[in-house]
Structure formats: structure tokens, C-alpha cells
Amino acid sequence: MKRTIAMTFLIGGALLLAACHGKQAVVNQPTAGSVVPAGGSTSGSAAGSGTSMTPLAGGSAAAAAIANEANNAPLDTRVIYFDFDKSEIKPQYDDVITAHARTLTANPTLRIKLEGNTDERGTREYNIGLGERRAQAVRSALMLQGVADAQITTISYGAERPAVEGDNEAAWSKNRRVDMVYMP
């Protein structure tokens, strides 16, 4: 539908005619990507240490490798938490890093995705950088223990995917994290 807007100036006795044409904005939903179903990247993450093992779709080698390590608490831990404005891995997670590094080096076809996150405070794009820094800290720690570069992918979600909602430290402390997600 075309809408024409014409403006007529009436000031004193002078008459100025100016016309500008414009189309009525028609905004359609894009044909591609209008609703994108949720992917599988949230599997394996969430709460703190002691989370139960997440079954992996397909990937029987990966599932078997993880199943063989049943009852191994550090391997059960799939999330590492960080202090505010920090990307250093705290010493309490040393066992976790070691356990995952051992699993990955023992199974060179296994791949892991490290998802870096921040709490909601600060600017969104700078938080993408901080989340990436955290993911890289875990990646470096794994590689230091022999994990191959090709087995590790990092992604930063910054503040965009909190684990817990809330404008308080209880929530923020659960969002400053790296989720360790084994890929099928």
C-alpha cells in the first residue's frame, strides 16, 4: 500500500508546495530463521558440582568413555565458576580440569565445547569478551594437560544466557561460569 504525504506551506501570503513520496513500511517476518528451534547446546550444563551425567545423543564412543568414568565426581562437574571480573580458574577446580583432561586425552575423538558466560552487569559486548576469556582459560588449562587443540571449541555467550535470573549476587555467582559440553 502506498501512502503519499504531501505538505503544503501556508505562511503569510506565500504558498510553497513541497511533496515527498513515501511507501508505507511493510515489515514481514523474514522467510529464513523466523523461529529457530532450540539447539542442543544447553545439554550438560546448569547447576553446580555433582550434576548427574547427561546422556549424549549418538556418539557411542563418547557416551562409553564418560560412562566408564561413572562415580567420578570431578568428571561429573561440568561447570566452573568464576569470581567477579576474573577469568582465573580457582584452585578448587584443579581436580575437575585434570579429570576432564584425562578423559579427553584417553579418547582423542572426543570433543568438548567450552561455553563462557558472565553475570549481567556491564556492557553486553564487553561481556562477550570476558566470557571468551573464561572459556579460553579452561581451554588453556586443558591443553596444558595434553588435550589436543582440535578437541576443544570455545564460544562466549557473555551475559546473554544466564543460568539463574536475578539482580543479586546469588544469581550472579551462578552465571559467571564456563559450561563444559561434550559434543556428540
Place this chain on the structure above:
Amino acid sequence: MNEAFRRLRFLLLLTAGCVSFASVANGEFVVQITRGQDNAIPIAVVPFAPPQGAAAPFDVAALVAHDLDGSGRFKTMDRKDMIDQPHTGAEIAFDDWRRLNNDYILVGRLNAVAANRYDIVFWLYNVLTRQPLLGFQISTDTAGLRLASHQLADKVFQAIVGIRGAFATRIAYVSVLGHVPRRTYQLVVADADGANPRVIMQSAQPLMSPAWSPDGTRLAYVSFEDHQPSIYVQVLKSGARRLVSDAAGVNQAPAWSPDGRKLALTLSNRAGNLDIFVLDLATKGLTRITHDPGIDTEPQWSPDGKSLYFTSDRDGGPQVFEKSLARGGRALRLTFAGSYNARPRVSPDGSQLAFVTREHGAYRIATLDLKNHNGMQVLTKGQFDVSPSYAPNGAVILYATRERGRGVLALVSTDGRVQQTLMATVGEVEEPAWGPFRSD
């Protein structure tokens, strides 16, 4: 209610010390001003005469009054106090209006010229001198009456304040619905007052950083729909999308060059180091701008296209830097107060930067005079004030904040004197981007 078409609702809050305020009901909205200007200009916006023998298809005067009050610079007269409703200059009894303390009066009428087609005729008078400042006729159809009313308000604003009005513009923002872990992210384009929200993109994965092309026809944004962050450019009228950057790792923070041909953006290397590049949209050529091991991101072009402002933590914490694209050389640090200054946005005339500063743990909007780098001013008082965006007339800054546990949008005038909150009825609203002056 159709969640895909939410309305932004404006809430009215009076705080101590607020001298002038306005309460206007306009269809679905009630405007709330947190803090108005002390010397707001009193103006009478008289209801326009409806087309002869018909009901008014739209309350033009109400929307004009809503816009003028919302700017904080005007105080419009309450309709119920109007003993008389003139519709032309000849009908105005100026002494009466002066006695009611109005400096200006706006009168007009609607004429039906065809089915579904109207002429809006209006005049703005100075009550004291009895002289007309302007008179116009706008011709439009029914669907165009809302936009025409905003354009009318722009004319009144400019005639009295001397700055071009920005009422007839649009904003984009990200809306987040639902709760973790099942959230829905939407990219929404709406009128500057929040009306007519349209979802232009929806995803189960995050959407970020909407950026208007300078001609207002396209939005660039970041989407995680492919389970990695990528930058898309979408044409608003057709919805056609183009993937413009999907390098391995980070693709973030798109910013249009003033000529609309390039995007500055942030990419990462294998070690996760973020740096700023410029992408030529036609040739797809990439030019690297920063080369340092810190986080370099959130680029913005100067209005003359010759430099980039950006955030870098190369000195420890994030600060705002400027780099000349023509001369190259080292980036110049612009912010020195405090340990956190990020996400620069430059005013349309290039004279001022707005950015996010952290003071005592609170994130606030601050401005910096670019001619005098010591002239930093903190404009807002919240705890989580982020994502500043200038109106195209440079008079107001739109930003995101949190109120009662929810993400909302807010406005502050660049001199800090006028503040307003816009709250969505559903979900959270963040990352606002104010569009350019319309050319349609």
C-alpha cells in the same frame, strides 16, 4: 493477547523535586516522566476539529501533546480546562489563553478529502504576540495519521525549541521472553514512543547489538541461531537477510560507517583474543584496526567517518579509545575517571560521546565533551544503566536499565534534566538503538 505484538507502556511516577509533570492518556499509553524540565514551556494543544459530519478517525492533538510533554520541554494544557476550542487563528481569543498562562497555542482540523484520505490543517500561534509561527497542511490516509501527528509535533518542536524534532522516528530493541533455560529472543522495531512494535526476527538463541544503517533501511545484528555468533544484515521492508560475517569464533558488535558501505565489527583469533576489523560490505574485504592482546570491541564511527571509537581493556580495565582510520598510528585513550568506561556512542554532530561508566559498583550513562576531554558528566542514577543510544537530533539518549527486576528502557536528555521510563508489559527489553530521521 498476541505476544508477538506487545505494547510498550509508559508509567507515571512523580518524584520529590519534580516541578512540572504531564499525564496524558493516549489510547494504550500513559506517559510517565520521572523528572521534567523546570522551565517547561506552557502550550495549549487544542483538539482538532473532526471532518464535517463524521467522527475523528484519530486524535491528532492528543498524540502531539503526548510527544511534546514526553520531551520534558513542554507542559501542555489539560483539555478539561479549555473553555473554548478554536480551530483556526481567527477563532482564537488570545486574551483568554494568555490569562491561562499559555505561551503558545496549536489549533487545527481534519478534512476528509476522499474515503480513507484526510488533510490535516494546523497553525501554531504565539499567544503574547498573536503571530503565527507556522501553518501546514499534511495530506495522508487513515493508516498514516499517527506518523503525520508525529511529524506535526516535530514541526512544533522545531519552531519553538530550535532543534529538529525526533518524534517521527523509530527505535529497535531486543525483547527477551520467557525464563531460562527456555527463552525467546526477539528483535523489534517500533515507533520512537514505543507504539507499533513489530517483531522482525525471533529466535530461541540470543540476538544482540541491533544497529541501524544510516539510511534507516537495514538493521545489522548478531544472532546465535547457528550456535555461534554471526552478523546478519536484514532489509526492514522485505525481511531479506544476508549473513555478512561468520568467521570462526566471535563475530560481534556491528557498527555502520556513515556512508553505509562498511561495518566495523569484532572478530577473534584461535586464542580468543578480540580485535576490531572493518568489513567492506561490497567487496567483503577485511581491514584489521586493532592489534593488541586485550579485549577490543564495541566500535563506533565518528560522523565524518575518519575515526573509530571503541572499548579496550589494554590498560587493565575497559576504557574508551579513539583511533584515526586515515592516519593510523596509536589509539588515543579518552576516558580516565574510574576503572570501567565502555561502549562509546557519538552524538550526531560529533561533539559528544555517551558511554557506560561504573562508579561505586553502579553502571551509569555518562557523556564526555569531545572538545574538552575533561568534561565528563554522569547523567543517570541507576545501578544497571547500559546501552546508550542518541536520538538523531542529539537531544535525548535512550538506554537500557533494570527496574523491579526487569529490563526496561529509559530516556534522559543530554543535559541530564529530563528523565523518562518506558516499561514493556511483557518480558524484558534491552539493547535499544534509535533509528535515523525518516526519509519516507
